[in-house]
Amino acid sequence: MQKELKNLKIELKLELQSILSYWMENTVDQKRGGFIGQIDYNNNTNEEAEKGSVLNARLLWTFSAAYKISHNREHLDTAKRAFEYISIYFHDVEFGGIFWSINPDGTPKDTKNQIYALAFVIYGLSEYFSVTQDKKALEMAIDLYKKIQKYSYDPINGGYLEAFTRDWQPIEDLRLSEKDANEKKTMNTHLHIIEGYANLYKVWKNESLRKVIIELLETIEKYFINTETGHLRLFFDENWVEKKDVVSYGHDIEAAWLLLQCAKISEDSTLISRFKKHAIQIADATKEGIDTDGGLWYEYDPETQELMAEKHWWPQAELMIGYFTAWQLSGKQEYLDIVFKNWDFTQKYIIDKEKGEWFWGINSDYSKIKKDKAGFWKCPYHNSRACIELIHRI
Template sequence: MSVQLNQLKTELSAELDSILNYWSKNALDIKNGGFVGQIDFNNQIIPETEKGSVLTARILWTFSSSYQISKKEEHLKIAKRAFEFLSANFYDAEFGGLFWSINPDKTPKDTKNQIYALAFSIYGLSEYYVISKDQKALEIAKNLYQKIQQHSYDPVNKGYFEALTRDWQPIEDLRLSDKDANEKKTMNTHLHIVEGYANLYKVWKDETLKNDIIELLQTIEKHFINTETGHLRLFFDENWVEKPDVISYGHDIEAAWLLLQCAEITENKTLIDHYKKYAILMADVTLEGLDADGGLWYEFDPEKNELVAEKHWWVQAEALIGFYNAYQLTGDEKYLEIVFESWEFIQKHLLDTQNGEWFWGINRDYSLMKNDKAGFWKCPYHNGRACIELISRIKT
């Protein structure tokens, strides 16, 4: 098994380098600055596309985190480029928030404060601070955290509201994307707020921040984790009345390891014990979505009793970490076998060996999904992070 693990670590190190190389070579927007807004399925840059704050924040995190492994000057340079572009063009100095998107000429396009984007920016900025010690990055991260607490936090029922206008007023359309329910509190945003906050706490040991992370993890445990089924509940109104939706296998397995990591950062023993238990429970229920070929299905719709029969790149990436984490916690090699099979599936079906990066996903019949190679949602964060996490976890 150790031989297989050594090989996996070697292959993931090479793959991380390949992912970073793809973004270094293809994603820089030389004309307008920052990064191109979209690269299509055929690896063609779509010029003059709007740029999303989430893409820039995720590039910032990925290159900042990767630099700590690679020590390559090129990776530091791209992290710096991402930081400078984010702070100069997405950070809203007037209201202290973050633009959701900007036009190619860098003027604001969608100015709403989508809390998900603020959370990812905190995640990226705090990681960049680790490698740069740039006080400006830390200050912006702290400012965004304080704005979330001031405007998005629900002091009555706890938890966080999805979105607000540029000047922090209530907004009618709260949705993160077209596929989401228009509800005030969502699992996805809470997951990434706690991820951002925990990363910030690693570099800024503020007691109030620590308490906010602890409360967030308690809120997630109370409302978002269905302790009977082990699956996540996804959408709620402001009073925590659930709007039932699909089972998201990708989010189940991502939350399994990520929430435990956040609990460990707080050093709160009770929470760590709880989230160790959930990490195994959620990994086990994710097995429902695992196909015989090692791929993990995207979602299951209980109302229609049918699979959303697609295997997306990010779901497979999170499966690598979530199941390896379950192996670390239990020592049970069945989880390790799933990791090997998952990596084999990724190599066979998702790696673009011609142009680099991963395809968006495949359909039930193994045909490729012809979605972006890079764009608003297609970033180097999930697959890059899967490589980073396993490289650091596999001890050889």
């Protein structure tokens, strides 16, 4: 096993380098600054694509986190490029939010404050601060945290509301994407708020922030984790009335390890103990979504009993961390075997060995899903994070 883990670590280091090289070589926008908004399945660059705040925040996090392993100056320079671009073009100085998207020339396009995006910018800024000690990054992260607490936090029912206009007024369309339910409180946004807040607390030991993290973990545990099934509940209204939806295997296994990590950062021993149990239960429940080839299916609809028979890139990355965590907690070999089998699947079907990066995914017949290689939702965060987390853990 030691030999297998050592080989896995070597392979993950090589893959991390490959992912980072792809983004540095293909996505830097030399004409207009920042990064190009879209590269398609065939590696064709679309210089006229809008630029998304989530992609840019994830680039900031990725290259900052990777620098801690690589000590490669180019990675730090790329992180700095992302930070400066976000500071100048995405940060709404007038109202203190983050533009959801901008045009290729840097002018605002969609100016709504989607809390999910603010959370990711906090995640990226705090990681960047941890490697640079740039106080401007920390100040911006703290200010965004305060904006979320002021406008998004629900003081009556708890939890966080999804989105607002540029000047923080209520907004009709709250959705992250067209596939999402138009509800006021979602698992996805809460998961990434806690992710951003916990990362901020690592560099800013503010006691009120720690209390907010603890409250948020308790809220997630109460409403989003279904302890009967081991899956996550996804959508609620402001009064915590659930809107039934699909089982999202990728989000399940991502939450399994990420929430435990946040609990550990909070240093609350009771929560750590509870989230260790959740991590195992969710990992066990997610097994139903793993195919015989080791790949993780995308979604399942319990109402219609229909499987969304696609295997996307990001659930594979989250599976590796989630089941490695389950192995670390339990010592059971079966969890580690799932990691190795999934990594074999990912290498065989998901990684683009010819042009670099990971494909969007595959269909049930193993044909490639012809969606972005880089884009609004196709970022180097899930796959690079899987490499980084497992390199550290091994």
